[in-house]
């Protein structure tokens with residue numbers, strides 16, 4: 001389903017083209033021109049790493065940031081606000097993610113090419129060979145979960161590994177803090193899930209949430225919201241992006257019986273945060289399967305990764321091998337046995353779903369992604 005038009009960054013000056021001395025306007029635009037406005041690209045999330053990718057003969061092209069991706073069309077944010085991209089024939093929109101930077105022709109907005117990403121959040125879904133792209137060029141991943149019985153450390157560890165693998169900084173956002181007498185026990189359940197992990201408890205529907213999350217939402221910063229349906233991702237987006245009632249992302253009630261959401265949001269979209277940051281809403285994920293996240297797991301479970309070199313066997317699974325330093329730490333009470341169990345389950349699932357290098361030329365082959373639950 002369509003999310004409707006993307007909202008332009010409020011009160012921004014306009015400048016077209018990449019060169020600093022580029023003309024301030026192109027024909028046909030009705031937006032009032034206020035020149036010069038070089039910081040605006042930076043507030044969109046544009047950085048030296050993207051600028052360096054633009055060749056001298058591409059200087060007349062316009063940088064645009066993908067805001068929505070649908071099967072046959074994409075919209076983007078640019079210096080003039082939201083635009084619909086003109087797609088060349090045979091373009092596959094599944095190769096693009098919300099948050100991607102692309103170069104387009106000024107005026108026509110014909111898509112020329114995508115720039116290399118600095119981060120990419122992706123996941124393999126059941127039955128699909130290609131990973132699903134969640135969002136690109138995200139600085140901080142808000143892993144959203146509620147202060148209720150649905151809070152599940154094993155599920156959060158999956159999201160943490162995904163964030164680490166993508167190169168984004170994870171922050172756990174506990175919503176519905178207004179529904180409990182004291183959010184502290186919920187915060188206590190999540191802070192130990194990764195070294196240095198930051199977590200915040202908020203009422204997603206109150207303006208105070210924006211103040212609490214401001215450190216990650218500054219100019220040029222991009223955050224993405226992920227989590228189960230009904231945890232309050234879209235509610236949080238509406239608060240952070242200060243959406244009016246008619247431009248707000250739709251939010252949905254949750255079932256009383258089991259606190260599960262109804263999958264209200266159905267596509268990913270990029271929105272401006274007043275002050276210069278960007279925020280990406282995503283549909284609720286039923287089950288986050290893991291693949292290709294070995295490095296991300298080592299960050300989430302760093303205390304296990306740190307112990308592993310002390311094991312007798314280099315490929316120790318820390319299950320039954322003699323001389324296992326990890327098992328010794330559990331026996332000595334220095335490592336939580338439940339955490340080791342959760343690591344093992346994730347590491348096994350990751351190994352099962354990750355492409356293996358086979359054949360003389362090292363061709364990658366992907367094991368069929370099973371029907372397992």
Ligand SMILES: Nc1nc2c(ncn2[C@@H]2O[C@H](COP(=O)(O)OP(=O)(O)OP(=O)(O)O)[C@@H](O)[C@H]2O)c(=O)[nH]1
Nearest residue numbers: 176204230231232233234235251252263264265284
């Ligand atoms: N009291 C309270 N209610 C909240 C809070 N956050 C979200 N809600 C409510 O929880 C319900 C679900 O919120 P949504 O924002 O639609 O959740 P979502 O994560 O976007 O769900 P999907 O789009 O289905 O993935 C709505 O009824 C919200 O009003 C909160 O912090 N406090």
Ligand SMILES: [Mg+2]
Nearest residue numbers: 233234264265
């Ligand atoms: Mg939603």
Ligand SMILES: [Zn+2]
Nearest residue numbers: 311316318324
């Ligand atoms: Zn071991």
